[in-house]
Amino acid sequence: MKIAVIGANGQLGSGICSAFSGRHEVLELTHDDIEISDGKNVLNVLGRMRPDLIVNTAADHVVPECEKNAGKAFQVNGLGALNLAQAASELGCKIAHFSTDYVFDGVTKQPYIESDKPNPLNVYAATKLAGEYFTLNYCARSFVIRVSGIYGKVPCRAKGGNFITTMVKAAAERPEVKVVNDEVLTPTPVSAIAGNTLSLVETEEFGLYHMTCEGCCSWYEFALAIFETMKLKTPLSACSVSDFPSPVKRPFYSVLENDRLKRIGLNQMPPWREALMAFIEENYQ
Numbered sequence: 001m002k003i004a005v006i007g008a009n010g011q012l013g014s015g016i017c018s019a020f021s022g023r024h025e026v027l028e029l030t031h032d033d034i035e036i037s038d039g040k041n042v043l044n045v046l047g048r049m050r051p052d053l054i055v056n057t058a059a060d061h062v063v064p065e066c067e068k069n070a071g072k073a074f075q076v077n078g079l080g081a082l083n084l085a086q087a088a089s090e091l092g093c094k095i096a097h098f099s100t101d102y103v104f105d106g107v108t109k110q111p112y113i114e115s116d117k118p119n120p121l122n123v124y125a126a127t128k129l130a131g132e133y134f135t136l137n138y139c140a141r142s143f144v145i146r147v148s149g150i151y152g153k154v155p156c157r158a159k160g161g162n163f164i165t166t167m168v169k170a171a172a173e174r175p176e177v178k179v180v181n182d183e184v185l186t187p188t189p190v191s192a193i194a195g196n197t198l199s200l201v202e203t204e205e206f207g208l209y210h211m212t213c214e215g216c217c218s219w220y221e222f223a224l225a226i227f228e229t230m231k232l233k234t235p236l237s238a239c240s241v242s243d244f245p246s247p248v249k250r251p252f253y254s255v256l257e258n259d260r261l262k263r264i265g266l267n268q269m270p271p272w273r274e275a276l277m278a279f280i281e282e283n284y285q
């Protein structure tokens with residue numbers, strides 16, 4: 001397949017490009033090459049390329065910034081997804097669009113499956129949910145893939161790193177590190193998402209998917225696993241979200257179950273701790 005990857009120099013996009021390039025022709029598109037909130041630009045750029053598949057990893061996803069500038073967040077996460085879905089439909093190609101665990105409110109503390117009702121608590125999450133609906137309803141050949149707590153070799157461009165780099169830096173610079181213990185998620189490396197996405201997009205099993213590692217932990221437990229594996233000596237302690245008051249609401253629990261992937265026999269996601277240890281070994285030791 002000829003595959004156009006949008007956000008190709010981002011954390012997830014770069015991992016998708018590496019995983020896909022051995023099996024497919026990959027056309028890497030950065031923000032300099034395409035503006036997804038501009039429908040005409042999207043059709044021009046993609047119309048010239050004529051891809052068989054568009055993979056969209058681009059988003060406006062710094063949660064507090066989205067809260068301050070909801071218009072921009074909707075332009076990129078909502079209308080950007082609509083522009084891409086309409087272009088995919090017009091060009092007769094497939095589209096894979098990435099979304100987030102944040103579409104859920106976390107009130108039910110049981111892993112969410114794809115048919116569970118979303119209830120986004122903040123602007124970022126609401127605009128990402130709009131993007132999901134636009135993708136699924138404006139392109140019949142679409143995959144929407146919800147991911148969570150991602151980290152990869154290439155830093156997140158919008159946030160300037162990942163949780164592991166943040167912990168390493170904090171351990172080096174601070175006398176003590178405190179991490180919240182009452183927000184639960186599933187940390188997931190980009191390489192696992194990219195590999196499983198590759199298997200999925202080669203099928204015609206369109207629709208909504210959850211794609212995270214197996215199991216879950218709090219941010220504190222995630223940090224503890226990093227500290228232990230990397231033998232960081234700085235004292236680490238648990239604290240509560242209420243210790244860092246924020247005007248932005250976030251779900252306290254956003255664990256996803258890869259139910260649809262399992263049903264079609266395509267769940268290839270490893271346990272989160274195993275994946276973390278492999279990532280640290282490969283990148284730090």
Ligand SMILES: NC(=O)c1ccc[n+]([C@@H]2O[C@H](COP(=O)([O-])OP(=O)(O)OC[C@H]3O[C@@H](n4cnc5c(N)ncnc54)[C@H](OP(=O)(O)O)[C@@H]3O)[C@@H](O)[C@H]2O)c1
Binds near residue numbers: 012076151158159
């Ligand atoms: N990070 C997480 O933990 C997490 C969790 C759940 C879901 N997600 C989702 O995962 C996806 C990828 O995240 P990531 O960490 O890979 O982000 P990232 O490193 O910030 O990469 C995003 C890429 O999209 C590009 N981009 C941004 N706005 C664009 C626009 N309007 N038009 C075209 N390109 C644009 C960025 O380019 P510039 O930087 O040059 O603008 C960058 O290349 C997003 O959909 C996000 O919502 C992430």
